[in-house]
Amino acid sequence: MGAVPLPVSMSKNMGLWSQVKKVLGGVYKSYTFRVTIQGFLTLWVVTTCTFYMIRKMPNNPIQVKIEEFQTKQNLPYEEARAKVAGLYDYDPDAPFIEQYMDYMGDLAHGNLGKSITTGRTPVSQQITKYLPWTLFAVGMGLLISFVMGVLAGAAMAYWRGSVFDNVMTAFASISYGIPDFVIAFMILLIGGIQLEIFKVGDYIGGVDPQLKAGFNPDYIQSLFKHALLPVTTYVLASVGGWMLTMKSSTISTLGEDYITVAHARGLSQRRILFGYVGRNAMLPLMTRLAISVGFILSGSIIIETIFIYPGLGKYLFEMIGRRDYTTIQGIFLVTSAAVVVSNILADLLFGVLDPRVRVGGK
Amino acid sequence: MKRYLLLLVAFILVFSAVGTFSTAKPVAKAQDAPSGTFLGTWPYTLPPDHHLNGFDASGLDTNLGVIYRQIVELTPAFYMWATNEYVPMLATEWGFTDDNTAYYIKLREDAHWSDGSAITADDVVATYALARITNYFSVFSAGYVSDVVKVDDYTVKFIFAGEPSLVAERAILKSSISAAASYGDLPQRALDLIASGAASDSEEWTALKTEITEFRPAQLLASGPYTYSLDDVSDTYMTLRWQPNSIFSDSVKFGEIRLWAGETEATTPLVLSGDIAHSTNVYPPSTQQAFADAGIRLLIMPRMYGPALLFNYDVYPFNIKEVRQAIAYLIDREQSAFLTNGLGATGTVYMCGLLDSSVPTLLNQADIDALNHYELNRDKAAELLQSVGFSKNSDGKWADADGKVIAAEYKFPAEFADFSAAAQDAVDQMNQFGFDITPVSTPWQQTAQDIRDGNFELSVWSWAAGSPFASRQFFGPIQRFNYVGLTDGQKGMDFPMEFDYNGTTINLDQMIKDASNGLDLEVQKQRAGEIAKIINDLMPFIPLNVILSTEPWNENLLSGAPADDDPILQNPSADHFIVLYLLNGTIAPAN
Known part of the structure; x- marks a missing residue:
């Protein structure tokens, strides 16, 4: 018995449906689509967890302010509570789920909410105020330490066993092992106080307060001058990691067969170093760099605090102390988004740099 | 690409180096201001968090603290712990009324705000009306005072809600008086609401309270010899600038009060480098020793x-x-x-x-x-x-x-x-x-x-x-x-x-x-x-x-600190001696 032919209209619908399925299937199988969806899911999970966890911290914004009034103004609890009541647009007794739904509703409209403790300033306004400083200083520090680390690491591997390698490995190990805040204090106390190489007060903060902001040489100079200490600290604290990773990766690459073949083919040393060794050795570092780019946004809390640098990290630290939930959430969300996006970019970039790792060979 | 990257790095390094040796252009000081800068510290916040409202938690109290607010907005009097006496500031007379049902203060008649207008009883009444709506002063939150009444242009009476109290006296004499003109029509609306007999939990009371705390004065009218605007607040330090119309403008010895931002970890190197002359931060014993080793005096309070x-x-x-x-x-x-x-x-x-x-x-x-x-x-x-x-x-x-x-x-x-x-x-x-x-x-x-x-x-x-x-x-x-x-x-x-x-x-x-x-x-x-x-x-x-508070005091930068056995050092931070000594000119630049 032959197949019963479908009515024409149904046949057309089936054809359309299979087309849609095919397109959807294609979209779903798309690597970019999947990592993007994963990114959104990650952000939702991070946002939800953050929302829950910061409310589980001891004290809330109102309690912190009551403590402050009790301590600084010596007020009895009831007086302090009465004084704080109404200062903040926040109800600590509101059900958790209600607070969560309100927050997610605002977020769906692109609204990060208003700061609880700082006069109801929009969180997005706060972030855009402090973020550029962090991007500038930490971004510059990351760029410099990455470039220096990669170059030095490759050289250490190439001349491995030499005095240069031994000295630089020792330096990298020390740099990697000393916490950034110790380096910051050493720079200030040794360079600024003991040796008096620079005057500490001239380098603290984001820019000389006596200069008018604007695109003029004095102001730009001051920006770089004031970023010098945080950037130096960041570079000294992180360059060792890049150097050691690059050295290890380069040594491993130097032992590959294709390098031996390249040598056998009589290729120039320069071409082997930059075209073969360097490119392949840098692959593992690219992922780390992409992730580090994401972490730039959270700044470096301690470095920014020590140098009174007006970045997002220092601001986050202050807001955690005040339990300003909306601001903390906003900064965490932006930071998480940056990490997720940079991870996605790292995945995609890795696929471009090394076709072997592309999922499904696509 | 690599060449551009190298150029960028070189550019950054060169700019940093150039910046290292550059000097900032000085900004002109106010006319007739005394020379010298007092170098202190206070952990203020930055605008837009930082604002000039004296009746909101993130306003003047937070950003000037109990010490520096008193040199911008004067209090009626200053308390001396050793003698249990008050020193006159904005007030010339004060005390309990004969029947002990009220407390009164009489203001100096020659006192002016920084815009040149006179400081009168209306300012005191306005200050307490705003504080009453916001529940910001303890005389209201603790229930000591039921009403604040103008007696004449320079005299104000505080009516006790119950028993007269020395605690209330201290609260009245220690509270800064704000300029009514800085708050637009809010003081009058506050007075009208209070006069209407509205309850403190009523909707109109709550609405006005919100309006007052959200109000952002455009400028700070100071009764003290120093004032500032938000343009004077930077991430590094904020500057209180001398103004000529205060009763203390002629006696102070500094044209500027520079308050560095930050807490202990940020201010430690600045104290050691001489960028901060006096600090009220809490320093651990090892840091105190480092200060002493560097020749910085430690005031014990x-x-x-x-x-x-x-x-x-x-x-x-x-x-x-x-x-x-x-x-x-x-x-x-x-x-x-x-x-x-x-x-x-x-x-x-x-x-x-x-x-x-x-x-x-x-x-x-x-x-x-x-x-x-x-x-x-x-x-x-x-x-x-x-x-x-x-x-x-x-x-x-x-x-x-x-x-x-x-x-x-x-x-x-x-x-x-x-x-x-x-x-x-x-x-x-x-x-x-x-x-x-x-x-x-x-x-x-x-x-x-x-x-x-x-x-x-x-x-x-x-x-x-x-x-x-x-x-x-x-x-x-x-x-x-x-x-x-x-x-x-x-x-x-x-x-x-x-x-x-x-x-x-x-x-x-x-x-x-x-x-x-x-x-x-x-x-x-x-x-x-x-x-x-x-x-x-x-x-x-x-x-x-x-x-005890051990406060670094750099005698290479400042003169006029009390001797170790001076009774004024019995005053704690809430009545810090530098308030009085800055205002009466005892503290001056060294040399």
Whole structure:
């Protein structure tokens, strides 16, 4: 018995449906689509967890302010509570789920909410105020330490066993092992106080307060001058990691067969170093760099605090102390988004740099 | 691409190097301003958080603090702790009315705001109207004052809601007066609302309160010789600038007050480098030593609190008086003080809930003589424990008749170097004596929360307070961290405040609340003496030591600091000497 032919209209619908399925299937199988969806899911999970966890911290914004009034103004609890009541647009007794739904509703409209403790300033306004400083200083520090680390690491591997390698490995190990805040204090106390190489007060903060902001040489100079200490600290604290990773990766690459073949083919040393060794050795570092780019946004809390640098990290630290939930959430969300996006970019970039790792060979 | 990258790096390095050796252009100073810059520090916030509203939590109180607000917005008077007297500032006269139903202040008639307009009684009435709506001044939140009335252009009367009070007097004389003109029509609307008899929980009251706290004055009208705008607030420091119209403009010696941002970690190198001449931050003993080594003088002043060992009365055996007394005897409080804050702390002497420095003025001599000093005496401690059935077991631990060892967890705030040092020393001393105490460090917010929740066995928090009144000093921690001072069912220490004592039922909570009521100092001394003796006997907490403020003062930059034995150094931060000495010109640039 032959197949019963479908009515024409149904046949057309089936054809359309299979087309849609095919397109959807294609979209779903798309690597970019999947990592993007994963990114959104990650952000939702991070946002939800953050929302829950910061409310589980001891004290809330109102309690912190009551403590402050009790301590600084010596007020009895009831007086302090009465004084704080109404200062903040926040109800600590509101059900958790209600607070969560309100927050997610605002977020769906692109609204990060208003700061609880700082006069109801929009969180997005706060972030855009402090973020550029962090991007500038930490971004510059990351760029410099990455470039220096990669170059030095490759050289250490190439001349491995030499005095240069031994000295630089020792330096990298020390740099990697000393916490950034110790380096910051050493720079200030040794360079600024003991040796008096620079005057500490001239380098603290984001820019000389006596200069008018604007695109003029004095102001730009001051920006770089004031970023010098945080950037130096960041570079000294992180360059060792890049150097050691690059050295290890380069040594491993130097032992590959294709390098031996390249040598056998009589290729120039320069071409082997930059075209073969360097490119392949840098692959593992690219992922780390992409992730580090994401972490730039959270700044470096301690470095920014020590140098009174007006970045997002220092601001986050202050807001955690005040339990300003909306601001903390906003900064965490932006930071998480940056990490997720940079991870996605790292995945995609890795696929471009090394076709072997592309999922499904696509 | 690589070439561009290298160019970028080179550009950055060159610019950084150029910046290193460049100098900033100076900004012109105000005309006729005195020369010199006072270099201090205060952890202010940045705009838009930072604003000029004196009736909102993130306004002037937060950003100028109790010290610097007083040189921008003057108070009626300045309190001297050593003599218990007030020095005139904005007011020329003050006092209780003859019938003691009110308090009055009379303003100087030559005082002006920074815009040149006169400071009058209308400004005082407006200030208190705004403060009443926002519940921002303690004279209202504590219920001392029911109304504020203008008598004439320069005289204001504060009508007491109940008994006249010296506590209310201090609150009135210490509160900064704001310019009515800075707040638009809000003061008048506040006065109208109060006159209408509206309740403080009514919708219109709440709406006006919100409007007042959200109001952002465009400019700060100062009564003091310094003022500032938000343009003077940078991430590095903020600058208070001299203005010519204050009654103190001719006497001050600085054209600018520069306040560096940041707390201890940020200000330490700045003090050492001479960028900060005076700081009120708290520095650990090692840093204090570094300051001294660098030739920076350390001014020792009261901080009016210290760490106390807190007991949870629901935990056996700390609900037994003799056990608490034994602990008071066995801890070496001088050692505790040294480990808490180096030379910037002293062991507690009188052990009665009042600061040692205040005891002579707040108690009668007979009551002072009756106090047990609990001087270090471990034999006495052992004797007390034995008197309630404890003895040492084979492990050398103190145990009761059932063999239950005196054991507990001692929670302390990890971030507070002074409190954690005091706690760990107390643990060591108790364990050496034969207790089994385990130190547990937690984030400070968690420690505070646990104390309030009664979720602790032993802990540490502050005792006493920066107030010259006994009721305030007794407040912490026996009320602050006890069920009587907490809400929502929190138990805190759970020390019973109503109990039979020497055959009489007493309410210790009410006794403390009433201790400083009225105007008769002798009566207040008697009340305080009764409370002090009860606390001294029951030892509801152990006041381990009293922390002193050790403030760096760079004499290469500043002159005019008081000598170490000057009575004004008895003033704590709330009445800091630099307020008076800056205004009257005693403090000046060195050289």
